[in-house]
């Protein structure tokens with residue numbers, strides 16, 4: 001290399017480094033603007049207020065779910081170029097009147113417990129169901145006990161969420177099989193009903209509902225399934241220690257109504273340079289019926305809408321198409337997510353990023369990603385930009401249920417990861433209400449999502465990965 005070439009190379013390196021530095025400065029300024037906007041002039045909290053307090057719990061197929069569809073469509077129209085509905089068939093299940101349950105001791109004492117039917121369960125006979133109750137630590141215990149000890153009884157699943165797991169979603173994953181498949185498994189052994197300890201790390205009186213499935217069990221073998229609060233699970237456990245032939249009474253009149261039409265709600269801002277490349281942000285519009293679904297997943301819905309509102313109000317012109325998808329039926333079927341992914345595949349739409357928020361409206365910590373290590377390198381290079389906002393969690397794994405079916409589109413799948421320590425205090429219970437969501441924490445989540453969307457919009461996927 002002669003001196004002249006060396007000088008040119010040095011100058012080029014210098015110019016490149018300078019350009020790179022100025023890009024970082026520019027990006028950090030834009031992130032600052034995004035956070036400022038979200039913390040001072042965001043619509044997310046107002047939208048959540050309406051969804052929670054004016055509409056309420058939005059179980060798939062319910063009038064409230066339909067009201068939420070209409071409301072969010074209307075609001076999305078105000079902050080996007082286009083907003084539209086995507087039809088999807090969903091299961092409809094209704095809880096009916098309030099459930100009733102109590103422990104019956106040999107001396108005739110009745111101890112009332114806080115109970116709720118699991119979503120998808122059948123009713124008990126009209127007069128209720130009374131039977132001896134047998135406690136197990138999990139589905140595996142059924143085999144150990146055998147048909148003799150289970151037949152004609154109510155099975156009580158009492159394996160708690162593990163307190164030592166810092167990632168509370170792992171603790172949830174460690175025992176949710178009792179709720180989802182417990183009834184189908186126990187029915188095979190002749191059980192007449194199941195009662196599940198609520199998926200909750202805290203000791204309190206709230207029963208937590210959630211989806212259950214009878215799998216491929218013959219319909220005539222279906223048995224009612226309910227959840228009791230953690231306090232009552234402890235009480236029942238204590239009573240069973242005193243008296244092994246303890247009886248339990250359960251009465252619920254929930255009902256499955258087949259399928260009805262519902263909708264995903266979609267709003268988008270068209271990309272200026274690459275309109276065919278799509279970035280999805282989403283949460284699920286349906287919720288359980290006990291509370292108003294503020295954390296699960298009203299928060300994710302309004303944060304996703306807020307990403308578009310932020311873009312609009314900052315007058316930012318995205319290169320790529322930014323699309324908010326409010327998925328229907330995450331809780332008991334995932335029909336909305338599957339319908340969206342099927343439509344995207346049919347149109348062969350290229351998705352760059354699919355970012356979901358469905359872990360509560362708590363203080364954001366970062367993101368979980370489902371992508372390749374190469375793509376993670378690019379994502380990790382953005383970490384310093386998030387440092388001022390205390391966003392530090394960038395790990396592989398745990399994106400989310402609704403974006404999962406989009407894996408084949410080539411999208412980087414991502415899930416906002418808020419602090420999860422208090423999430424299961426509220427999850428699927430009657431205390432998941434508007435007052436449980438902190439405005440500022442909700443806004444920080446939306447700002448964090450908007451920032452990741454901005455970076456993916458600007459840089460696209462890592463070049464090596466481009467199709």
Ligand SMILES: [Zn+2]
Nearest residue numbers: 296297330358
């Ligand atoms: Zn959820």
